[in-house]
Amino acid sequence: MNQPDNLVLASTPVLAEPLSPNLTSVSPDQTQVLDLAAKLKADKSFLNLVLVNVATGINQFRLHLANTRAKDRADARNLYSETEKLGVLQKQTLLRIERRFRSVLRTDEFWNQTASWILIRLDQWQREGLIPSDCSVAGMLSLEAGVNLTDSDEWRESLVVSACAFHTASQWLRYLDLSGQNTVEIDKLLGVQSVDAVIREPLFQDTEFERVATGYPILTGAQALINSQWEDGEYPYWQKLVGEGFIQHQIVRQSPSSQQIELVPGKAAWEIIQQFGPEAAYVFLIFSSYATDSDEPWAEQIRLKGTDLIRLFGWDKRTDITIAQKLKKIGHLVELVCSLSVLVKNINIGAKRYNVERGAMWILEGLGYAGQLALTMDINQPDSPTYEAGDPDELYIKVRPGVWTEKFLNASDGSAKEALFQYGYLAKSTLQINPYRQRLASKLAIFLTIMSRIRDDGRYEVQTLLERLEPKELLENVQKDRLRRVKLIDQWDSALLTLKELGWEIDFDPATYPESIRPAWSLSDESESGSGYRPRNWLATWLKAIVIIKPSVKIQEKLGAHAPISLKPERTRVQSPMLTSDAIQAALDAKGMTKAQLADALQVDRSLVTRWLKGQRTIQPKHLEQIKMLLGDFEQDVNAISQKTMPLITYHLTNS
Template sequence: MNSDEREKACNQYFQEQEPRDLESKVVDFLKHFSQRNATAIFKTLETLPLTELERTFGFRGNEIAEPVPVTESRLANAVLPIPTFAAFSSASSAQIRKDLWQEDDSGFAYFKHQAKGNPKNYIEHYISNPGDIELLPLEQAEQIIDKFGFNTVKLHLIFAAHTMNQDRPWDSKFSLKASDIIKYLGWDKRTDLPVHQKLSEIAKTAFVLDCLLVKSVWVEGRNKKGGINASTPTGRMWNVVVDPRGEQNSEGKVQKPEEVYITVQPGLIFHSFLNKAGSKLQKALYQFGYLAKSILRIDPYHDELALRLAIHLAMESRVHMSGKYRVETLLKHLLPHAKIDKARSDTRRGYDLKQHWDNALKLLRKLSWQIQFDESYPEWLQPGSKSKKPTDARKMKNIEWLLNAKITIRPPEPIPELLTNKVQPKLKASKQKKTAAIATGITSDQIRKGRNKKGWSQRKLAGWLGVSQSLVKMWEKGRRTPSEETEVKLRQILEIQD
């Protein structure tokens, strides 16, 4: 029976009824019709997409959304502890030196970092799909590598700073709001992009970091047979889950997010590398330095060389505490060598490079970096100098004078002091076990009194331990408790006895 026939039969049925029965018959008919439709709807409910449910029942997807993740507070300190071990530092370089990515014998894209202390040790970075560990060949990997840059390396540093803020950094997982990351980067002051576009950009950047793999080749010595023992752990640098929240479009996508939640977990390679590189996790955890948070706000569009320089020096500060460099050495770390060669052969390019270098130094000084010029860096060559180049110096180009000059660049206070004071408690195994045995739960009062007895600020104690000042503050307020390993250090450094 088609729809016309059904309609005709219904009309005939109702016309044949007595008026007094008509109302009850209509009610019965509607009840039957409603029940049949409801049964059909419930049978197909599980197969309906969320957008169809929204149109059918008139509710929005965010009314049945997952709970909002608990997120980390923004880091308020101007100076933030960050890891500086080789795999982390090389990951930073891999993102801003895209020119150094190559193709290996198997066709995979890779970036190689040679260890300074032992040329047999090296780090390699590869590209994979998000959530996968299968390596991508160069042609496919270039699509990811092209997205590397200053946004990814800044987010890399932000992840690292929050990692160091955890009680157990390498066994942690935390969530961040993209709106907080926007403030770290200074994008909240930008008026050229709407908020949803800024949030989307942060989300895309986080996805890119999830594609970065690290492989360390670490020679550990010779075995009894005379062969070389080595470890080659390979894994993801960061595990990232990106959760945009907002109204879905007809395709089920959130194109204009109202917020983006990013859950981050340091890759297991962190733990593996630290154990191998430092023999013991206790020792390796001291491979950290400090980041001046002002670096995150340097605009790469206007001050690219300054940002490259600041990031490189932040990674180097723990192992190169003097801060003294030859200018050419620094520039070769920051720029393609072909660009430096061109500056040497082309007067105009040489002038441009010196101008960029001078502007970078001026900006770092403005951000309270400490800069001292060596005798090899004459006054007439220094940024903003009004002195004229002496006649006897004119035999050599300005660019050659610059490349051969030496300069000392140190990060803002209190970073140099923190690096100088940072020591590792040298406990023998037996003494360490004994100390651990008496560690039966250090109290917030003991930490505060021990610190005050030393005459130290919370920041200074944080520097000795390699944690953030905010974490020390939470210990002293009783809001968090130190891990067993950290408690051992606290008792040793503050000379706390039960």
């Protein structure tokens, strides 16, 4: 949209229509104005009615653009019905519209002027016995009222308040200036999927890693799926303290036909929790990666195909189950991930305020199977062939990120700038670790993918990692059982080897991790500790040992890390004068431009800009020159941009 997210209307009348000329200019009692203003602000009915009118008006313009309505003025009730069927009147859309006028709604002037408008017209109606002309609006949406209220004070007040909401919405619509917007932009404002919207390509096209958010609650959500450390209760929960508040996950039930969520109690919740594991976490990370790549993830739908996920997980090579079984397994994993809710509780001791917000982490909007119809013939009715649905050969997944992403993944929110740098990189190879053969390796890869940005030195205590990834009782059991101790350290050594073979860099702190308990594969042939025998009481030493785990060199370079952790001389990286994807992104950030705006200026598909910035496509000379003209002389400006942004990045990483 051309306007800023929060419009300031203080310099203009709040309501669209001036007072009617025939109204006697009688100022209402100031106490009455303040009382009614407080009432309107507190009960939310008036605001909700304004928002519904605005949403209906936007949809009216949308239908006009699509040429789906007649030239004559449509009946308002039919328009309202069409808007409701579209899903535009859901809470999420109304909140999106409300945010654009939040600066107005916070002012006393708005509420006092609204109350004054209503009281003046109620007074005129009472004195003259006739409804004011600007309160008689054909087809106006109104507040619900009781029955048999004609000519009662309650009925008159309801109608005048509804008229006020209608005129307020009319003015808000004018400030939105829809005339300059196309169908895609209108659909984005309403939060609906346009037929003209670009469907993003599947992840990992011509690349081995993708960007993924690593801040809260991505970290806690992934842990809740892999470490089984849920607390019992009427509604089981997984919780982590964060500052003076906490983030909590619970199990909810939702369906594509309804965006309402319902907490699942006791035994039913535990049955779902017991099905969690690395494969569900893989789906969770894929959703997170798509959300990370979006300017407004809470407003965009993620569309995936089951067959793409099958290939991504390496299941296309499996011959033990059919394609239909694979798709049903994918569908089940999606439903598991969408059963995870998030509750964020922030506590501000200084301001003596708290804030609690609960919602589904991922809103399941569609899960549809498709396949071939099989022709069947009844021998007794050869002239009446029938068709039966065969096994599915495709699964279409539609998921929308929950409202939590507005706080944690909102790069345009000035109060959440830390989110700009709270991301890491998800390697394709991580999603192909077999969790049945290498369960600990898969858990480590998931957890360390998220932690690689937060813990950039890669140093972890063995016990801390095990506590983050395994059930609470595991460490208690290994203290008592020698066979379990040996099995656990063998699994650990094997998991580290798996990560190493996938490109992760593994090293051991010489001061805390003696060679006598290191994996045999990490020791040289000349090592005297390669006998395979561990010293007595090795468990305590091992649990306190420090292992250093970092992602591949390429990912470290993407993260802006230093030289690899292995004992190699530090390499001097020469700054290339070329127009790199990082340089373009830095220039866009510096100039306050989005990828969508750059694509529109270049008259290219928006997905192409995304692929440029990911390094998946080469920028052609023609576009290079256009980008330089739009964003400036990179040979002179990139270093200046880097000097401004790197201290901020370093600060956030150091203080994470």
